[in-house]
Amino acid sequence: MSTAGITVRAIPGAADPAWARWLLTGAVVLFLAVFLLLPLAVVFGTALASGLHAYLGSLRDPETQAAIRLTLLAAGIAVPLNAAFGLAGAWLIGKFEFPGKRLVTGLIELPLSISPVVAGLMIVLLFGAQGWWGPWLAAHNLSVVFAVPGIVLATIFVTFPYVARELAPALAAAGNDEEEAALTLGASGWQVLFRVTLPKVKWALLYGVILCNARAMGEFGAVSVVSGHIRGLTDTMPLQIEALYDDYQFTAAFAVASLLVLLALASLIIKVWLESREGSQ
Amino acid sequence: MISTMPTVTPARANPQRNRGNVMPGFGLSLGVTVFSLSLIVLLPTAAAILKSSSLGWSRFWASVSTPRALASYRLSFGGALLAALINLVLGTLVAWVLVRYRFPGRRLLDALVDLPFALPTAVAGIALTVIYGPHGWLGAPLAALGIRAAYTRVGVVIALTFIGLPFVVRTVQPVLAGLGENDAEWEEAAASLGAGRWQTFRRVLLPVLTPAALTGFAMAFARGVGEYGSVIFIAGNMPLRTEIAPLLIVIKLQEFDDAQATAIAVTMLAASFALLLAIQCLQRRSERWGQR
Numbered sequence: 217m218s219t220a221g222i223t224v225r226a227i228p229g230a231a232d233p234a235w236a237r238w239l240l241t242g243a244v245v246l247f248l249a250v251f252l253l254l255p256l257a258v259v260f261g262t263a264l265a266s267g268l269h270a271y272l273g274s275l276r277d278p279e280t281q282a283a284i285r286l287t288l289l290a291a292g293i294a295v296p297l298n299a300a301f302g303l304a305g306a307w308l309i310g311k312f313e314f315p316g317k318r319l320v321t322g323l324i325e326l327p328l329s330i331s332p333v334v335a336g337l338m339i340v341l342l343f344g345a346q347g348w349w350g351p352w353l354a355a356h357n358l359s360v361v362f363a364v365p366g367i368v369l370a371t372i373f374v375t376f377p378y379v380a381r382e383l384a385p386a387l388a389a390a391g392n393d394e395e396e397a398a399l400t401l402g403a404s405g406w407q408v409l410f411r412v413t414l415p416k417v418k419w420a421l422l423y424g425v426i427l428c429n430a431r432a433m434g435e436f437g438a439v440s441v442v443s444g445h446i447r448g449l450t451d452t453m454p455l456q457i458e459a460l461y462d463d464y465q466f467t468a469a470f471a472v473a474s475l476l477v478l479l480a481l482a483s484l485i486i487k488v489w490l491e492s493r494e495g496s497q
Numbered sequence: 498m499i500s501t502m503p504t505v506t507p508a509r510a511n512p513q514r515n516r517g518n519v520m521p522g523f524g525l526s527l528g529v530t531v532f533s534l535s536l537i538v539l540l541p542t543a544a545a546i547l548k549s550s551s552l553g554w555s556r557f558w559a560s561v562s563t564p565r566a567l568a569s570y571r572l573s574f575g576g577a578l579l580a581a582l583i584n585l586v587l588g589t590l591v592a593w594v595l596v597r598y599r600f601p602g603r604r605l606l607d608a609l610v611d612l613p614f615a616l617p618t619a620v621a622g623i624a625l626t627v628i629y630g631p632h633g634w635l636g637a638p639l640a641a642l643g644i645r646a647a648y649t650r651v652g653v654v655i656a657l658t659f660i661g662l663p664f665v666v667r668t669v670q671p672v673l674a675g676l677g678e679n680d681a682e683w684e685e686a687a688a689s690l691g692a693g694r695w696q697t698f699r700r701v702l703l704p705v706l707t708p709a710a711l712t713g714f715a716m717a718f719a720r721g722v723g724e725y726g727s728v729i730f731i732a733g734n735m736p737l738r739t740e741i742a743p744l745l746i747v748i749k750l751q752e753f754d755d756a757q758a759t760a761i762a763v764t765m766l767a768a769s770f771a772l773l774l775a776i777q778c779l780q781r782r783s784e785r786w787g788q789r
Contacts, residue, residue: 232694237598244594246604247587251659252613254634255624262627294782301537303531311520314527322777323534326542329769329776331723333743334762337750338541341548346755348544376537392520405521427614434617436726441747454619461623461730473620480615488608 223481259477262468265280269490274468279448282454286364290452291432296370299425310387327376336441339366362444367452370438375431379424386420419490430483542766549763552756560760565736566745572653573742577721578636580657585714588665589706596673610666611658618726626730648733653741656727661717668713672706708783715779719772723765
């Protein structure tokens with residue numbers, strides 16, 4: 217990336233000396249290119265190192281296909297649920313003042329601060345063989361840990377905050393004027409929500425859902441603890457990457473990884489697009 | 498996706514609670530939120546705390562203070578601290594350049610800063626391991642200099658720096674941008690009063706940037722302490738040397754030693770609570786700056 221043509225913003229008094237501009241810009245461009253772009257290059261380089269045929273072949277592997285299906289299933293359950301919970305939480309925080317609001321806000325954010333491994337462990341403590349409900353589950357022939365339900369629960373836990381934290385500030389900023397007008401004209405609460413409020417904050421909602429989905433499909437630590445690593449059954453895409461990598465099947469591991477990189481890049485592109493829409497409105 | 502949620506104040510916030518607030522759905526949204534929080538967040542957390550308290554103090558202490566556990570905390574907390582410090586400096590620099598200078602590819606780099614958030618940790622882990630491994634694109638030159646990156650503590654810090662990069666950038670960026678829009682006169686005034694460039698930076702910019710940068714620092718630190726996926730590939734995972742605390746929890750669980758796993762987890766949970774509180778305090782301080 218060239219650093220030619222650096223211009224300072226037209227801010228009087230903010231004109232730093234040219235040598236400092238060039239030096240700082242050059243250092244930052246180099247650093248970001250090496251630190252952030254190189255990992256992307258390595259993923260695609262390694263995935264395609266044995267040719268396109270091997271790449272596509274490793275993606276057609278039945279265990280990898282099962283992992284892709286499981287990841288889609290877990291995200292397919294976790295994301296809509298958390299979108300609903302997040303909408304309720306954001307409405308509560310964004311529209312009302314009440315005692316304990318700080319506490320509720322903090323608790324909604326808590327999963328972001330908890331190590332994913334600890335999150336997984338907590339699910340094992342509730343549903344595992346020695347957990348609170350382990351004996352009851354065993355008596356009814358149900359399994360949560362080392363099975364799909366545990367993976368879904370772990371995914372719900374780690375992605376819980378994403379929608380609410382994007383939506384709450386947007387709801388608060390959007391104001392209540394149109395809502396109050398609609399209510400005065402006799403609209404019901406649900407009509408206000410779906411016809412008035414959601415159209416106003418749809419980009420923030422979409423952004424929250426995109427982030428929630430990216431995290432849900434990429435979650436590793438929490439899912440790793442509860443999955444049991446039964447290949448073809450309880451391995452999600454990130455766990456399948458680990459299994460392949462540990463087997464020295466680098467082409468296959470990076471082929472699966474390349475799909476998740478594409479997901480990450482798509483999420484970033486949508487983010488930039490949403491921000492530019494928001495800016496133009 | 499970056500900052501903790503700012504203190505959200507509804508439009509026309511009424512200090513006397515919601516007198517005059519006609520918006521519907523308070524009861525329903527409160528009910529759904531309390532229900533989902535209890536089920537998804539509070540119940541599992543309570544299970545962990547109760548399980549560890551059932552151990553009794555002496556067994557709990559014995560579990561969390563084994564030499565192996567202590568070494569793992571030192572690595573997780575020390576590594577996260579070092580990575581967050583690196584990010585404090587580099588992140589502020591990146592934000593500075595992205596906000597104040599215009600150059601080709603700036604918007605692309607700006608968007609790319611979020612990559613560590615969007616990239617699944619396992620993908621970051623294997624990619625960094627290949628790059629910094631003994632035969633990697635950066636690992637080989639580093640090895641020639643006598644620095645082993647992958648499978649050492651250096652590798653742990655590299656992974657945690659990667660994971661934490663966006664936090665400081667994204668907390669400092671809006672503050673710098675706000676200065677550019679409204680407060681360029683501050684700098685101008687300082688300069689016209691005879692302050693040197695360095696003095697202006699230290700006395701005018703730094704006090705404004707510090708709360709935001711510290712918020713980002715604390716977030717990067719909190720994230721690094723609990724990080725698992727991106728680290729375990731590059732760390733080497735030698736007990737007492739390159740084994741992080743979350744990995745020790747996983748190992749203890751695999752050995753069916755739920756008790757010790759939980760004791761270590763609750764220790765980390767306590768650290769998470771403390772860091773979350775610290776972040777919320779810092780956030781409030783930096784918001785106050787933003788309102789000036």
